[in-house]
Amino acid sequence: MFPIHDENPTLRRPAVTLSLIGLTTLAWFLLQGAGSERALAASICSFGLIPAEVVGSPDLELVPVGRNLICRVEPGDAWHTAFTSMFMHGGWFHLIGNMWFLWIFGNNVEDSMGRFRFLVFYLCCGLGAAFAQVFIDPSSTVPMVGASGAIGGVMGAYVVLYPRVAVTLLVFLGFFVTTVQIPAYLMLGYWFALQLLGGLPQLGGSEGGVAFWAHVGGFVSGAVLIFVFRDKGLVDEHRRILRRLERQRG
Numbered sequence: 001m002f003p004i005h006d007e008n009p010t011l012r013r014p015a016v017t018l019s020l021i022g023l024t025t026l027a028w029f030l031l032q033g034a035g036s037e038r039a040l041a042a043s044i045c046s047f048g049l050i051p052a053e054v055v056g057s058p059d060l061e062l063v064p065v066g067r068n069l070i071c072r073v074e075p076g077d078a079w080h081t082a083f084t085s086m087f088m089h090g091g092w093f094h095l096i097g098n099m100w101f102l103w104i105f106g107n108n109v110e111d112s113m114g115r116f117r118f119l120v121f122y123l124c125c126g127l128g129a130a131f132a133q134v135f136i137d138p139s140s141t142v143p144m145v146g147a148s149g150a151i152g153g154v155m156g157a158y159v160v161l162y163p164r165v166a167v168t169l170l171v172f173l174g175f176f177v178t179t180v181q182i183p184a185y186l187m188l189g190y191w192f193a194l195q196l197l198g199g200l201p202q203l204g205g206s207e208g209g210v211a212f213w214a215h216v217g218g219f220v221s222g223a224v225l226i227f228v229f230r231d232k233g234l235v236d237e238h239r240r241i242l243r244r245l246e247r248q249r250g
Contacts, residue, residue, distance in 0.1 A: 003104050003187065004179070005168040009241060011234075014107035016115045020122065021099045024147055027087045028095050035092055047084035048143030051134040054078050086126035088145035098147045104167075105158045106151070111238055112161055113229045121229040125153020125221045132217020136199070149214040152195075153222030159188040160226050161235060165242065192219050 031047070033039025089095040110118040129149020133140075163185035171178050199212030 001169045001171055001187070001190070003101070003167050004170050006104055006108070006184065007166040007168075007181075007245075008108045008162055009245070010107045011111050011238060011241065014110045016118045016122070017102060017106035017110050020106070020119075020147075021102060024087050024089070024099065025095070028089055032088065040090075043088055044090070044143045044145055047081060047088045048145040049081040049085040049130050049133070050078065050143050051138050051140040053141075054081065054134055055138045082127055082130040083123070085130060085143075085145050086123075086147050086150050089147070090145055094146060098151055102147065102151050102154065105154050108162065108238070109154050109157045109226075112157070112226075112235050113231050114234065117229045117231070121157070121222075121225055122150050122154065124225055125156075125218045126150035128153065128221030128225075129211075129214040129218030132220075133211045133214040136213040144211045144214060146211070146214075149211070149218035152215045152218030153225070155188050155191065156219040156222030156224075157226035157230075158222075159185050160223050161230070161238075162242070192216070195219070 028034060031039075032043040089098065106118075106122075109121075113121060126147070126149055129152060130144070133144055133149075163183065165184045166181045167184050167187045168179055168181050169187060171180055195212045195215040198210060199216060
């Protein structure tokens with residue numbers, strides 16, 4: 001299932017959401033070479049978050065991140081990667097998928113708190129995601145990159161604010177493709193459940209290629225922090241418009 005639209009109007013130009021999409025895409029081209037092997041590997045080495053490096057694990061090793069590059073893990077000098085990793089990506093589909101989810105859900109969450117608050121909120125969710133992954137597996141030497149954790153926070157906030165808003169999903173059933181509309185709480189609840197299930201093997205020491213616990217940590221951070229960052233006046237205005245639109249449709 002892939003979201004393509006939500007029935008939730010944007011009241012103000014989502015300048016921060018657009019800027020985050022622009023900055024992340026710019027980083028993909030300028031720092032990651034648009035996915036060229038050596039630039040991509042070097043950027044993941046330099047800007048990706050490696051839990052063992054962050055916590056200063058004594059059991060360090062060289063980490064292969066491409067055919068032509070080995071990442072040397074150096075303890076205790078990598079806290080900045082908790083920020084930089086959320087602007088890095090591992091491939092075109094990784095980037096496009098994340099930026100699409102940010103666009104679908106970020107504009108309305110930005111509407112609920114204002115621009116500056118949304119920027120701080122987004123970064124806090126990204127940090128919450130990073131530290132959740134470090135906490136679950138502090139000895140991991142697998143580099144973590146991607147905006148998924150921060151965007152998970154956006155989705156956690158969205159489901160708290162607008163749980164019953166209809167989300168249109170593109171659904172693939174073998175060769176058959178269709179669209180369905182379901183409430184946001186079902187779509188985002190299903191996404192969250194998948195992250196929990198995907199993260200269970202990592203509790204047993206298995207290292208996978210997806211930072212599921214970062215997604216979980218980001219989502220929970222967003223669902224909690226929205227109560228701190230939301231602007232009640234903006235939320236009430238948004239909900240009044242949603243109720244008016246529902247009456248007009250029904």
